[in-house]
Amino acid sequence: MLYAALIGILIAIIITIAVFVVKTFSSPQKVDSLGKLIREGKIQQAQRTAKSVLAKEPRNYVAHYWLGVAYMADNKPELAYIEFKTVDENAIFNGDIPEVEFRKQIGALHQKYNQTEDALRQYLLLTKLDPSNAEHDYNVGKLYESQGKAPMAMGFYQKALTVDKRMGKAHTAMGYLLFRSKQYNEAKKEIETAIKFSPENYSNYYYLGKIFKECKELPAAVKAFEKAQRDPSYRQKALIEKGSCLMIANQVDQAQADFEHAVQLSKNDSSNESLYARYFLAACYEKNRLIDKALEQWNIIFKKNRQFRDVSAKLSQYKDLQTNDGVKEFLTASRADFIELCKKITREGLKLECQKIEPTRYGCAVLATEAKSDSWMNVRQQLTLVEYHRETEPIEEAVVRKTVDMIKAQGHAKGIICSTSQFSAAAVKFAENRPLVLVPKEQFEKVLAKIGL
Incomplete structure (x- = not known):
C-alpha cells in the first residue's frame, strides 16, 4: 500500500513538471508564430493565438504588439491603438519587438487620433533610432508646422533635405512656409525644385500659381493653376484661383466659366471653397448685368453663412429688384x-x-x-x-x-x-x-x- 501511494505521488509530480514545461515552452512558440501567421494572411488565427497567450500571460508585451499588428491588418486601428499604447507604456525593447517599425506605427496612430504631442515624441525618437530615413525628420516638421512653430518646422524640413535632397514633399513644405512669410522668390525656388523631383505631384503647381499671383504675374499664374487642376483634390481650389486671376485681368466671361465649373465640382455647399466659388461667380454675373443670377448665388451663400463677406450688403443693395420692376429692368437689361x-x-x-x-x-x-x-x-x-x-x-x-x-x-x-x-x-x-x-x-x-x- 505504501509503495502504491509513493508511486501515485511520483506520477503527480512528473505530470505537474510536464505541464509546467509544456506551458513554459509553448507560449514562446505561439508568440514566435504570430508574425508568420500575419505574413501568410492568417489574420484571424493570429488574433486568436495572441489572445490565447495574453489570457495566460497578460504582461506578454510581444503578444500585445503582434495583436496590434493583426488588428491593423484587419482594418481595426482603434483596437490596434489600445494594444500599441500598452506596449509603449510597458515594454522593454530588447529585440523581440521591432522598435523602429513599432514607433512608426504608433506615431501614425497618434496622428490619426489627433494626439500631436505623443506623435511628436515618437517621431523625434525615430530621428535618433533611424537617422538615415528623411521621412522621420519630415514628419517632425509637419507636426511642428501644425502647432504653428514655423521656425522649428523649417529646421526639420532642412534636416530632411540633408538626408535626402530629392525629397520633393520637403521642398514643397519649405516653399509653402516661405510663401506664408512672403518670401516669394525663395518660395518659388523651393516649389520649382519640388516639381523637378516630383513632377507627378500636381498640387505643387497650385502653390506655384499662388506665388505668381502674389507677384502679379497673372499669365504664369493662370498656366500653373491649369496644371494644378490635374490633381482632383485641388481642382476646385485651382479653378477658383484661376478665375480670380482672370477677373483681375478683366476677362470676366472666362472667369465666369471657371467659377461655374468650380460650383459644379462642389461636394459640400457649406465649405469655404464652395462659398468663394459662388461669391466670385456672383461678382461675374453682377459685372455682366445678370443680376437675377447674381442674386441667386448670394441667396445660396446667405443661407449657408449669413456673415460671409459682404453678401448681406449685396442683398440689401439689390432689394429694390424684388419690388421695383423699373429699377430691375434698368439694372439687368x-x-x-x-x-x-x-x-x-x-x-x-x-x-x-x-x-x-x-x-x-x-x-x-x-x-x-x-x-x-x-x-x-x-x-x-x-x-x-x-x-x-x-x-x-x-x-x-x-x-x-x-x-x-x-x-x-x-x-x-x-x-x-x-x-x-x-x-x-x-x-x-x-x-x-x-x-x-x-x-x-x-x-x-x-x-x-x-x-x-
Whole structure:
C-alpha cells in the first residue's frame, strides 16, 4: 500500500513538471508564430493565438504588439491603438519587438487620433533610432508646422533635405512656409525644385500659381493653376484661383466659366471653397448685368453663412429688384436693350433729344439737346451730357469731378448724372454751384415711373 501511494505521488509530480514545461515552452512558440501567421494572411488565427497567450500571460508585451499588428491588418486601428499604447507604456525593447517599425506605427496612430504631442515624441525618437530615413525628420516638421512653430518646422524640413535632397514633399513644405512669410522668390525656388523631383505631384503647381499671383504675374499664374487642376483634390481650389486671376485681368466671361465649373465640382455647399466659388461667380454675373443670377448665388451663400463677406450688403443693395420692376429692368437689361432704354429715358423722362449715345464702363453716356420747337429752328442748340450709371455703390466725388472736367473741356452747356445708387456727401458738395445736376436713386425712380417703368 505504501509503495502504491509513493508511486501515485511520483506520477503527480512528473505530470505537474510536464505541464509546467509544456506551458513554459509553448507560449514562446505561439508568440514566435504570430508574425508568420500575419505574413501568410492568417489574420484571424493570429488574433486568436495572441489572445490565447495574453489570457495566460497578460504582461506578454510581444503578444500585445503582434495583436496590434493583426488588428491593423484587419482594418481595426482603434483596437490596434489600445494594444500599441500598452506596449509603449510597458515594454522593454530588447529585440523581440521591432522598435523602429513599432514607433512608426504608433506615431501614425497618434496622428490619426489627433494626439500631436505623443506623435511628436515618437517621431523625434525615430530621428535618433533611424537617422538615415528623411521621412522621420519630415514628419517632425509637419507636426511642428501644425502647432504653428514655423521656425522649428523649417529646421526639420532642412534636416530632411540633408538626408535626402530629392525629397520633393520637403521642398514643397519649405516653399509653402516661405510663401506664408512672403518670401516669394525663395518660395518659388523651393516649389520649382519640388516639381523637378516630383513632377507627378500636381498640387505643387497650385502653390506655384499662388506665388505668381502674389507677384502679379497673372499669365504664369493662370498656366500653373491649369496644371494644378490635374490633381482632383485641388481642382476646385485651382479653378477658383484661376478665375480670380482672370477677373483681375478683366476677362470676366472666362472667369465666369471657371467659377461655374468650380460650383459644379462642389461636394459640400457649406465649405469655404464652395462659398468663394459662388461669391466670385456672383461678382461675374453682377459685372455682366445678370443680376437675377447674381442674386441667386448670394441667396445660396446667405443661407449657408449669413456673415460671409459682404453678401448681406449685396442683398440689401439689390432689394429694390424684388419690388421695383423699373429699377430691375434698368439694372439687368442687355447692352443693346439698355441703350434703347436710355434713349427713351432721355426723350420722355428728361425731355431731351438724343444726338449721340455710346456705352461706357458704368452704363452709357448721351449727348442731348433741348427738345426742338419752331421758334428754336434758327438757334444753335447747346449740348447736355447725360450719364446713366448702373451702380449699387455710392458715386464718389472723383466721378463727379471727372464729369465736370469733361463738360468744361467739351464746351457743353451742362451735365446730368442719373444713378440707381446714391451720391457721397463729398460728391454732392462738389456739384453745388457747378453746371451739373445729380439725380440719385429716389429721384431717378420717379423719372423711370414717368415713362411707365
